[in-house]
Amino acid sequence: MTEPLFDPMKHPDWISPQTAEWYSRLSLETGEYKYPWMSHFDELRAEDIFGETIASCLNKDASVLDVGCGHGDFTTRFADIAKEVVGIDSMDGYIASAKRQAPDSLTFLVVDAHQPLPFTNASFDVIYTKKGPWLFHNGMNEGYRIIKSGGIALGLYHCGTDGGFRSLFPGLYSPLPDTHLKDMKDKYEQQLYESGLLDCELKMIEEVEYLARPEDVLIKKCFGQKESLKKVVWQKCLHQVEDIFARHAVSKGLRVVNYHVLLSGKAK
Numbered sequence: 001m002t003e004p005l006f007d008p009m010k011h012p013d014w015i016s017p018q019t020a021e022w023y024s025r026l027s028l029e030t031g032e033y034k035y036p037w038m039s040h041f042d043e044l045r046a047e048d049i050f051g052e053t054i055a056s057c058l059n060k061d062a063s064v065l066d067v068g069c070g071h072g073d074f075t076t077r078f079a080d081i082a083k084e085v086v087g088i089d090s091m092d093g094y095i096a097s098a099k100r101q102a103p104d105s106l107t108f109l110v111v112d113a114h115q116p117l118p119f120t121n122a123s124f125d126v127i128y129t130k131k132g133p134w135l136f137h138n139g140m141n142e143g144y145r146i147i148k149s150g151g152i153a154l155g156l157y158h159c160g161t162d163g164g165f166r167s168l169f170p171g172l173y174s175p176l177p178d179t180h181l182k183d184m185k186d187k188y189e190q191q192l193y194e195s196g197l198l199d200c201e202l203k204m205i206e207e208v209e210y211l212a213r214p215e216d217v218l219i220k221k222c223f224g225q226k227e228s229l230k231k232v233v234w235q236k237c238l239h240q241v242e243d244i245f246a247r248h249a250v251s252k253g254l255r256v257v258n259y260h261v262l263l264s265g266k267a268k
């Protein structure tokens with residue numbers, strides 16, 4: 001039985017991930033929404049499956065909107081296959097990086113997706129989000145207003161990482177409940193069912209990733225956290241994590257499974 005590790009979430013410096021404060025810190029600190037740990041993937045990544053799905057909905061005359069585009073890395077994939085590619089994000093640090101890094105033909109705007117959107121009616125053939133705000137909730141109007149009739153709405157959401165990985169590091173991580181994946185599937189099914197979109201589909205994707213080094217277990221946990229907290233976590237956990245990693249990793253690294261859900265529907 002492994003000794004429980006230090007739990008960084010109980011430290012006063014812990015910032016809840018995916019909150020405005022957390023995004024703001026990341027956007028000011030690095031200007032990029034990019035996973036900082038080293039890892040390898042055996043097969044197609046979930047984001048590649050999502051990218052192919054989006055690309056299959058586009059053509060040279062299409063306009064596409066990326067909602068919550070971060071620093072625009074993924075958005076750039078569609079530069080050569082659509083007429084107009086627009087990315088929006090509420091964090092100006094990400095949008096500044098996107099403007100610096102992406103081709104000039106793409107448009108990036110600082111926009112809060114929960115406010116009225118700066119686009120005319122029926123502007124986009126495809127509106128997607130990769131882990132950002134979903135615009136097609138029942139009761140929200142803006143997504144339905146700016147998508148063309150017959151346009152496609154797509155979303156990719158991360159539903160957690162486990163595959164046995166979490167139980168190796170009790171305290172630092174806690175295992176996902178047995179019902180977690182079913183609960184996530186039910187939640188997104190409900191979201192799609194209530195969206196009023198047509199031809200709705202939901203696909204679960206399991207992605208196998210190998211964390212390259214013991215410190216990547218800690219880097220993953222501390223993504224977006226303050227340096228002061230990282231220092232404490234490294235001091236308290238690294239030796240134990242190195243030991244567990246050495247016992248369980250294979251030549252490619254430590255195997256984890258990332259769960260995703262891919263949502264799609266068509267506007268009336």
Ligand SMILES: C[S@@+](CC[C@H](N)C(=O)[O-])C[C@H]1O[C@@H](n2cnc3c(N)ncnc32)[C@H](O)[C@@H]1O
Pocket residue numbers: 023033034067068069070071074088089090091094111112113114129130131132133
């Ligand atoms: C998990 S990150 C994903 C970033 C990028 N799509 C990617 O996959 O790398 C979610 C993004 O949504 C943005 N976001 C969150 N709430 C938002 C809102 N209300 N309006 C616009 N962007 C938002 C965040 O700033 C962040 O860049």
